[in-house]
Amino acid sequence: MGNLLTINGGKPLEGRVTVRGAKNLVPKAMVASLLGSKPSVLRNVPEIRDVDIVTGLLSVHGVKVSKDPETGDLSLDPADTKSATSSEIDAHAGDSRIPILFCGPLMHSIGEAFIPDLGGCKIGDRPIDFHLTVLRNFGAVVEKRPGGIHISAPKGLTGAKLELPYPSVGATEQVLLTAVKAEGITELKGAAVEPEIHDLIHILQKMGAIITVQTDRTIRIEGVNELSGFNHQAIPDRNESASWASAALVTQGDIYVEGAMQRDLTAFLNIYRKIGGEFEVDDHGIRFWHGGGSLKPLVLETNVHPGFMTDWQQPLVVALSQAEGVSIVHETVYENRFGFTDALVRMGASIQLHRECLGSVPCRFGQRNFLHSAVISGPTELHGADFDIPDLRGGFSHLIAALAAQGTSRATGIEIINRGYEKFMDKLIGLGADVELSSLGR
Structure with a gap:
């Protein structure tokens, strides 16, 4: 109907x-809250379906998401992060590609992640291979299982030298969300430098990340052991x-x-x-x-x-x-x-x-x-x-x-x-x- x-x-x-807040930033900022040891607050949040999707995905992973009825601000508390089943993830993800960005943060917090087979807008071939290659470079083990892909990091994640064949926004976000708590230094060449990427970097820096953006599409990230929460107004x-x-x-x-x-x-x-x-x-x-x-x-x-x-x-x-x-x-x-x-x-x-x-x-x-x-x-x-x-x-x-x-x-x-x-x-x-x-x- x-x-x-x-x-x-x-x-x-x-x-x-x-x-209000950018559709291409707000869901990613919500995912970033998973990296924190303390709650985060996101302001200027629009009432769009992608926000509902990520709210559901965070909830099945144990993150408490609450909305201020007057301002619409979101509070995100990752204290009880846990694994979710593929059916739970599927139920909330629908045809969204956002679950792929949960991988790095979930491996840092609980050691594993699962991505169901993904959909998305029908405007081009946006393969998740890019993302999986990036995660393997950090030391992740990627296994195809029924209904999706299981990703784990038995030996932890370490910094990597990466170069993107095309300045993909999604792959750049994946690197940022994974590298900030990986051990050592990550260097990403050919990065996307969209305003929403810069705003995500500002959020991660507020949480305690050390990220340098150079003029030639190179982003350098020094991994840290722990990140706290953020309070941020979305662009x-x-x-x-x-x-x-x-x-x-x-x-x-x-x-x-x-x-x-x-x-x-x-x-x-x-x-x-x-x-x-x-x-x-x-x-x-x-x-x-x-x-x-x-x-x-x-x-x-x-x-x-x-x-x-x-x-x-x-x-x-x-x-x-x-x-x-x-x-x-x-x-x-x-x-x-x-x-x-x-x-x-x-x-x-x-x-x-x-x-x-x-x-x-x-x-x-x-x-x-x-x-x-x-x-x-x-x-x-x-x-x-x-x-x-x-x-x-x-x-x-x-x-x-x-x-x-x-x-x-x-x-x-x-x-x-x-x-x-x-x-x-x-x-x-x-x-x-x-x-x-x-x-x-x-």
Whole structure:
């Protein structure tokens, strides 16, 4: 039983939304609490499904998670950490990939970890082999068992010299969460340096970790025997901020995003202005609006931080369908990210997908038959359509296209949006969207 969202398009989104802690940080910060010998407090926590998933996973491992009813702050007490069965982990993990990050902290606290076979968003091949290789380098013993993988460290974990073939955020998090209490020094080359990684490092440093980030994507970690708790306010979600900014542009609206932070949106703001969007930054957030006149086409390549983020690309493709001329988007981070464009084409957008690298830099997907470049011609008039939401960011893109389109659209799979967007329906209605949520019959 799911829900059906009916969207009557053609109304500008206007008003104010608040963006809280980053989906790409908060669950990892919660996992980090496992490393402490004392309780931790995490502030600015959004009400999203990923937080519920990690709360459940921590609970089955004996961590007490309590939420302040007024502030929403989480207290996390790892005093009674214990092993959990695969069925308990499975029941809470669902299709999330977060259990893989429990490995290092659990080996440090109870000597073993179990990861059930994992799912996740269908946007690319994100193998956990990377993670397992990293853990083996620290001295972990990895065994395939029915339903998943058992990981143990009979001789303890020791520091390692590591180099990532690609600056993977997940693998960098795995190294940080494992190396901080491993014996000796860990050096990680080719690390991801996203703002959420820096915020996780700040959390670990508060707990007593010794971590140096060098300018050439090298992170050096000196292992310590014990970590205490942390008290931390999570950085705001730059993806959600950029999503609402794109929604303002596509619907010719005007949205003030409270909590949006210029520092973490620099690359996005440059592109937003080049297309023809306007923004104004103050101490508490950023106001985004359509600058009037025609939107301008451009050539865009996604990249790891500090480049233009892959999660920003999808909502922006909708805006480019309304620009006068031909735009090119070269996706270099996730090979299958353009699947979401099928629904946009049905709504009237002109988007062609190509296997070639249509960008200045050939990327790792170039000779491998992935449709990872898009040519978008505009402006085209968008009209309502029925669609099923495929993944988090693609789903948001479909919704803002439907909000901008003439006529009525019907969307299923809306539950996926709740994984990363807090109080999504309330925010849409607050901005003046003409939407209605109803329950689908069996």
